Amino acid sequence: MIPLNGGDLHIPWQKELARAFTTPEQLLDYLGLDAAPWQAGLAARRLFAMRVPRPFADKMEKGNPQDPLLRQVLPLAEEFAEVPGFVTDPLDEHDSALPGLLHKYRSRVLLVLRGGCAINCRYCFRRHFPYADNSPGMGGWQPAVDYIAGHPEINEVILSGGDPLMAKDEHIARLLDELESIPHLRRLRIHSRLPVVIPARLTNGLRDRLAQSRLRPVLVLHVNHANEIDDDLATRLQRWQRAGITLLNQSVLLAGVNDDADALEALSERLFDAGVLPYYLHQLDKVAGAAHFAVSDERARALMAQLLARLPGFLMPRLVREIGGEVSKTPLDLSLEPS
Numbered sequence: 001m002i003p004l005n006g007g008d009l010h011i012p013w014q015k016e017l018a019r020a021f022t023t024p025e026q027l028l029d030y031l032g033l034d035a036a037p038w039q040a041g042l043a044a045r046r047l048f049a050m051r052v053p054r055p056f057a058d059k060m061e062k063g064n065p066q067d068p069l070l071r072q073v074l075p076l077a078e079e080f081a082e083v084p085g086f087v088t089d090p091l092d093e094h095d096s097a098l099p100g101l102l103h104k105y106r107s108r109v110l111l112v113l114r115g116g117c118a119i120n121c122r123y124c125f126r127r128h129f130p131y132a133d134n135s136p137g138m139g140g141w142q143p144a145v146d147y148i149a150g151h152p153e154i155n156e157v158i159l160s161g162g163d164p165l166m167a168k169d170e171h172i173a174r175l176l177d178e179l180e181s182i183p184h185l186r187r188l189r190i191h192s193r194l195p196v197v198i199p200a201r202l203t204n205g206l207r208d209r210l211a212q213s214r215l216r217p218v219l220v221l222h223v224n225h226a227n228e229i230d231d232d233l234a235t236r237l238q239r240w241q242r243a244g245i246t247l248l249n250q251s252v253l254l255a256g257v258n259d260d261a262d263a264l265e266a267l268s269e270r271l272f273d274a275g276v277l278p279y280y281l282h283q284l285d286k287v288a289g290a291a292h293f294a295v296s297d298e299r300a301r302a303l304m305a306q307l308l309a310r311l312p313g314f315l316m317p318r319l320v321r322e323i324g325g326e327v328s329k330t331p332l333d334l335s336l337e338p339s
């Protein structure tokens with residue numbers, strides 16, 4: 001498939017952001033799909049805006065209405081369903097220590113570097129999150145840095161969002177300067193889906209800055225399907241891994257996307273080829289508007305049992321659920337310890 005950018009894989013990531021698809025009609029047209037059958041659902045983008053960068057759309061199969069990547073981003077009528085148990089803040093995150101800072105695990109804090117993402121995933125547990133109230137904004141992180149400096153039990157800062165890689169490299173480098181001066185910090189973790197949807201976000205400048213930090217850098221990606229890792233992304237990730245950056249992945253188990261053993265096996269294999277270790281497979285957070293993505297715990301466990309028979313232990317993600325107020329993720333596969 002020839003990408004819309006004519007095969008030029010070096011369009012700057014900010015430009016890719018600016019030319020992302022923001023209406024379902026544009027995306028469906030690009031994929032050669034008739035929008036008419038989807039009409040009832042297209043209004044769901046008013047519940048949660050649609051945003052799909054073109055490099056991600058380029059990984060979708062043209063003419064396939066069931067494409068697993070398309071399903072993650074296309075607004076559907078099911079989002080209007082009110083389903084008991086599915087709420088706007090499933091993890092009870094609206095209470096933060098400071099604007100932009102969540103301190104829910106003893107030794108780790110979550111710093112919301114930037115609200116908003118390069119892509120809007122329809123199943124996102126933060127689709128109702130009030131980023132405007134909780135993002136400190138660029139340079140407005142000093143209270144958060146002071147808080148971290150005053151809590152010696154914190155040894156790891158997790159840059160989160162939205163997507164923290166929406167911040168420019170210079171801003172991340174400035175924050176890193178501040179964090180590196182806090183002696184009790186040992187690790188910097190970045191949770192981002194941006195490189196998956198715009199591989200050019202993996203810039204050499206950011207890689208080199210992270211690689212030379214005294215804080216051990218960890219990049220946790222969010223890939224749900226093997227088709228999300230094309231050769232461009234794989235090559236860039238391999239370079240980051242060779243630079244000494246630990247690469248992990250967390251996925252969400254999603255009905256109609258990756259809820260079969262073949263898809264999950266292919267995902268783990270493809271991740272490892274790209275230098276990334278599978279880390280968590282999350283059960284869906286019960287966020288309003290996403291119930292149609294839910295997979296039962298029974299089926300999730302059955303899938304893990306199938307995977308265990310196919311994959312070596314180090315390619316088995318942990319099946320977990322996040323429960324608001326709990327001090328850690330809750331494993332669902334305790335009886336299935338990998339070898």
Ligand code: SF4
Nearest residue numbers: 117119120121124193
């Ligand atoms: S990239 Fe992550 S935070 Fe952003 S919309 Fe997708 S799931 Fe949500």
